[in-house]
Amino acid sequence: MERFISHVTQKEIKTEKQKARLLKNSSWWRKKISKRRCYYCGKEVPENELTMDHVIPLIRGGKSVKSNIVPACKECNTKKKYMLPIEWDQYLQSLNFFDSEAIL
Numbered sequence: 001m002e003r004f005i006s007h008v009t010q011k012e013i014k015t016e017k018q019k020a021r022l023l024k025n026s027s028w029w030r031k032k033i034s035k036r037r038c039y040y041c042g043k044e045v046p047e048n049e050l051t052m053d054h055v056i057p058l059i060r061g062g063k064s065v066k067s068n069i070v071p072a073c074k075e076c077n078t079k080k081k082y083m084l085p086i087e088w089d090q091y092l093q094s095l096n097f098f099d100s101e102a103i104l
């Protein structure tokens with residue numbers, strides 16, 4: 001697993017996490033979660049159950065920028081955390097995520 005984290009330092013991750021926290025307090029994020037929809041599975045979710053998710057995880061070089069941050073339900077968030085990237089892709093495929101342009 002080390003090869004995944006070798007190019008991202010703990011310090012960089014810390015910085016990105018701080019940025020994410022700032023974004024979480026922004027009106028941009030509040031507007032996002034006010035749609036009450038999980039970005040991945042499209043399920044309707046109460047605002048307080050939507051979590052902030054990095055499409056490209058910080059550990060793999062993703063940044064805390066608006067284009068990389070989406071609201072996700074707890075189920076998707078947990079799955080994403082524990083699945084290998086390839087398993088996650090398969091999960092998204094099972095949701096027809098790649099076919100539904102509306103959600104992208």
Ligand SMILES: [Zn+2]
Binds near residue numbers: 040
């Ligand atoms: Zn979901």
